Amino acid sequence: MEKKRVLIVEDAAYMREMLAEMLEQEKDRYEVVDFAVNGKEAVEKYKELKPDLVTMDLAMEVMDGLQAIKEIKVYDPNALIIAITALGTPEQKNAALDAGAGEYLWKPFTIKNLFDALEKLQRNGEE
Amino acid sequence: MESTRTKRRDHRLLILSFASFACVILALYFASIGTTIVYTHLFYIPLILAGMWYKKKAVYLALLLGAAHIFITLSYIPLSAAILMETSERALMFVVVSYAIGFVSDKWAKGEEKLKETTDYLDNIIKSSADAIVVVDTDGTVRSWNKAAEDNMGYTADEVIGTTNTKFFAVPEEAERIMKIVQREGELKNYRTTVLNKAKKPVHISMSAALLKDKTGVPIGTVRVSRDVTKEEELEEKIKDERDNLDLILESMADGVYIVSKDYKVEFMNKVLIDVFGYHVGEVCYKVFHNRETPCPRCKNTEVMKGKTVRWEWYSHREDRTYDLFETPLRNINGTISKLTIFRDISDRKRMEDELRDAEERYRVIFEHALTALCVIEHGEVVSLANKEFETLSGYSREKIEGKKWTDFIADEDMERVQNYCEERRKGEAPACCEFKFVSCNGEIKHVNAWIEPIPGANRCIASLLDITELKRKEEELRETCERLTELDKMKRDFLNVAYHEMRSPLAPIVGYASLLESCKLPDKGRRYLYNIEQSAKELDMMINRMLQLATIDGKKIDLILEEVALHEVVQEVVKSVGPGVKKKNQVITTAVPEIEVQADKEKIAAIFSNLISNAIKYTEEGGRIDVSVEEREDDIKACVADTGMGIPEDHLPYIFERFYMVDTSLTRKPGSLGLGLSIVKEYVKLHGGKVWATSEPGKGSNFFFIMPKRQR
Numbered sequence: 001m002e003k004k005r006v007l008i009v010e011d012a013a014y015m016r017e018m019l020a021e022m023l024e025q026e027k028d029r030y031e032v033v034d035f036a037v038n039g040k041e042a043v044e045k046y047k048e049l050k051p052d053l054v055t056m057d058l059a060m061e062v063m064d065g066l067q068a069i070k071e072i073k074v075y076d077p078n079a080l081i082i083a084i085t086a087l088g089t090p091e092q093k094n095a096a097l098d099a100g101a102g103e104y105l106w107k108p109f110t111i112k113n114l115f116d117a118l119e120k121l122q123r124n125g126e127e
Numbered sequence: 128m129e130s131t132r133t134k135r136r137d138h139r140l141l142i143l144s145f146a147s148f149a150c151v152i153l154a155l156y157f158a159s160i161g162t163t164i165v166y167t168h169l170f171y172i173p174l175i176l177a178g179m180w181y182k183k184k185a186v187y188l189a190l191l192l193g194a195a196h197i198f199i200t201l202s203y204i205p206l207s208a209a210i211l212m213e214t215s216e217r218a219l220m221f222v223v224v225s226y227a228i229g230f231v232s233d234k235w236a237k238g239e240e241k242l243k244e245t246t247d248y249l250d251n252i253i254k255s256s257a258d259a260i261v262v263v264d265t266d267g268t269v270r271s272w273n274k275a276a277e278d279n280m281g282y283t284a285d286e287v288i289g290t291t292n293t294k295f296f297a298v299p300e301e302a303e304r305i306m307k308i309v310q311r312e313g314e315l316k317n318y319r320t321t322v323l324n325k326a327k328k329p330v331h332i333s334m335s336a337a338l339l340k341d342k343t344g345v346p347i348g349t350v351r352v353s354r355d356v357t358k359e360e361e362l363e364e365k366i367k368d369e370r371d372n373l374d375l376i377l378e379s380m381a382d383g384v385y386i387v388s389k390d391y392k393v394e395f396m397n398k399v400l401i402d403v404f405g406y407h408v409g410e411v412c413y414k415v416f417h418n419r420e421t422p423c424p425r426c427k428n429t430e431v432m433k434g435k436t437v438r439w440e441w442y443s444h445r446e447d448r449t450y451d452l453f454e455t456p457l458r459n460i461n462g463t464i465s466k467l468t469i470f471r472d473i474s475d476r477k478r479m480e481d482e483l484r485d486a487e488e489r490y491r492v493i494f495e496h497a498l499t500a501l502c503v504i505e506h507g508e509v510v511s512l513a514n515k516e517f518e519t520l521s522g523y524s525r526e527k528i529e530g531k532k533w534t535d536f537i538a539d540e541d542m543e544r545v546q547n548y549c550e551e552r553r554k555g556e557a558p559a560c561c562e563f564k565f566v567s568c569n570g571e572i573k574h575v576n577a578w579i580e581p582i583p584g585a586n587r588c589i590a591s592l593l594d595i596t597e598l599k600r601k602e603e604e605l606r607e608t609c610e611r612l613t614e615l616d617k618m619k620r621d622f623l624n625v626a627y628h629e630m631r632s633p634l635a636p637i638v639g640y641a642s643l644l645e646s647c648k649l650p651d652k653g654r655r656y657l658y659n660i661e662q663s664a665k666e667l668d669m670m671i672n673r674m675l676q677l678a679t680i681d682g683k684k685i686d687l688i689l690e691e692v693a694l695h696e697v698v699q700e701v702v703k704s705v706g707p708g709v710k711k712k713n714q715v716i717t718t719a720v721p722e723i724e725v726q727a728d729k730e731k732i733a734a735i736f737s738n739l740i741s742n743a744i745k746y747t748e749e750g751g752r753i754d755v756s757v758e759e760r761e762d763d764i765k766a767c768v769a770d771t772g773m774g775i776p777e778d779h780l781p782y783i784f785e786r787f788y789m790v791d792t793s794l795t796r797k798p799g800s801l802g803l804g805l806s807i808v809k810e811y812v813k814l815h816g817g818k819v820w821a822t823s824e825p826g827k828g829s830n831f832f833f834i835m836p837k838r839q840r
Contacts (some may be wrong), residue, residue: 012632014636015636018636018640020641021643025643047411052788059628066366086631086635087628089675092731107632107634107635108631108635108638109638109639110636110638110642111639111642111643111646112642114639
């Protein structure tokens with residue numbers, strides 16, 4: 001089975017590393033293609049690398065995650081993006097889903113939560 | 128000679144007798160026509176003849192005595208003696224007869240003469256009198272009867288003169304009685320009696336009589352003047368009836384009425400007075416009414432007796448009562464004047480007047496010292512009265528306020544509004560209160576609350592103004608404070624939202640790396656450490672979650688995301704999630720939830736059960752028991768989470784659903800509790816239109832109940 005290429009968008013370095021470490025646990029299925037530290041960079045890197053999946057933090061400087069999701073979706077309507085945020089309000093969740101995120105993950109999350117969400121995102125994308 | 132003398136003597140005797148006889152006849156005649164002077168002297172003719180023929184000396188003596196007149200009758204004695212000495216028995220007989228007749232006629236003629244003189248004297252008066260004038264002599268024989276008497280009695284003078292007067296009286300003894308009175312008293316005045324006229328009908332008369340005496344003072348008769356008073360008596364009767372009627376009226380009057388005579392004798396007092404004072408007719412008024420020994424100093428008797436009508440007010444200190452007196456003269460039948468007094472006890476009226484004055488004074492004081500500014504407005508324009516507070520409010524003195532236009536006190540921009548309000552108040556339509564800007568003396572604007580109340584029955588109203596300038600200022604301050612606080616509250620909420628978010632961010636790597644560590648090779652000790660880290664992180668996450676939930680509730684209105692929720696599934700999930708805690712404390716948890724679906728927000732229903740069950744676990748000792756049950760009812764469900772824990776003291780029960788409320792705030796309290804769980808439960812149940820409550824028996828356990836409708840409206 002082909003490895004899924006994942007773009008990690010996170011402004012906090014320890015979070016970027018943690019996500020990479022988690023994906024390393026399933027290295028047969030996922031590989032990290034690159035990191036982006038803000039929305040703007042995320043959009044640029046998405047266009048450049050065309051990853052299969054994106055983990056997108058919502059609270060970031062320069063360009064926030066919601067805006068980035070929208071722009072990526074404009075570029076590639078089929079993009080599979082998982083929104084990650086600490087702000088667990090229903091409004092925030094709905095805003096992310098409306099912007100085009102396929103899944104939504106609350107901080108804090110365990111490794112299990114992450115892979116469940118990724119699986120779900122891919123299943124939804126195939127349907 | 129002897130024989131010649133005797134012959135001559137016989138001849139002379141015959142002449143003498145004849146002369147005597149003629150003189151007696153003449154005397155009788157003159158006596159009958161009342162000329163006594165003439166006939167008295169007639170007797171001298173035979174006397175002179177006898178003297179010339181028989182004894183000149185005796186004749187002269189007789190003449191002498193006759194001249195003395197008074198002794199006229201005595202003169203016959205020597206004359207008779209002279210004749211006796213020289214003549215026969217027949218001559219003596221003639222002289223004796225002459226003497227006797229002369230004596231009788233003289234006496235009779237004398238009386239006749241006096242009476243005749245009186246009669247002559249009165250004749251003219253009597254004839255023209257309207258009153259009946261009758262002369263009755265001492266025997267009761269009528270001697271005179273005038274025209275008026277004829278008219279009154281129906282008898283003519285011819286019919287009654289010379290007859291007795293007894294027959295005229297209804298009671299015959301009356302004639303005798305009257306005569307006696309007149310003889311005793313010398314007169315009789317206004318004597319009332321009843322006589323019978325010719326037709327035997329009674330006639331009421333008033334009689335006055337006087338005694339007639341001769342020159343020597345011997346009573347010779349009475350003259351009686353009588354007036355027919357039948358009509359008068361009828362009138363008197365009528366007047367008496369009228370008086371009786373008047374008395375009846377006076378009797379029934381509610382006012383006190385009494386009549387007193389000129390000498391203060393009470394002649395009448397009506398029932399009202401008798402009830403108060405008792406019956407005292409005949410006694411003196413000042414004694415009866417005032418218990419005084421002398422007439423009252425303010426008595427109006429003298430004035431009234433002069434014909435004046437007076438009205439005055441009398442205050443009795445003794446009784447502490449006030450009377451309104453009306454006093455007027457009252458003419459009696461007998462011509463005297465009495466004083467009629469009508470008096471009314473006006474103490475009650477006076478008292479009412481006093482009370483009215485008191486009440487007015489009271490209201491004036493209230494008006495004057497009221498804490499609101501009060502003024503009376505005439506015809507909706509002019510201020511006619513203002514109180515002290517109005518002076519304070521307006522800054523004008525009272526003299527300047529009264530007479531000022533009401534509109535001068537109203538700011539221009541409020542004028543129309545206030546006038547509309549006044550107009551509507553007059554119609555009774557507008558609300559009682561109107562706020563406007565009041566212009567005081569130096570143009571300073573004050574905010575007032577005004578009540579305008581029309582005064583019934585007059586085109587005026589009373590305005591009550593409350594200075595709310597200070598209140599307005601405070602209100603403004605309060606509003607500003609409130610705004611600032613709201614602002615602060617929003618800032619705080621925003622801050623907390625950010626803070627909760629920022630707190631979660633560092634939690635993410637803790638939880639994340641811990642989960643990564645699980646797959647690493649770790650010594651048993653390390654694995655135990657990891658477990659503790661994970662549990663702590665989880666608890667911290669839960670607390671932050673709750674705070675976030677509450678912050679969301681506070682911040683804005685929450686819309687429920689409604690869906691069909693299978694209650695038993697939600698409960699199972701919650702029970703499963705708390706499973707490790709239950710297991711750790713060796714507790715037993717049972718569920719009895721019917722397989723029903725309700726319309727609700729799934730996340731919130733889950734939060735409700737989660738909070739209740741977590742609480743139960745937390746406050747129940749190891750080995751305890753927790754029972755979760757749901758009862759389906761007609762329109763709603765009733766859920767219960769029961770535990771066998773420490774329970775809640777009764778005095779805390781009403782407050783446990785309050786935010787941040789903690790039964791135990793000491794350091795020994797249960798860890799991991801911010802007092803938020805139950806308040807979230809309460810808010811979420813409320814959002815679903817339900818309610819929550821708890822019962823507890825300290826030491827035995829608590830029961831938490833909530834009900835919520837199956838369908839949301």
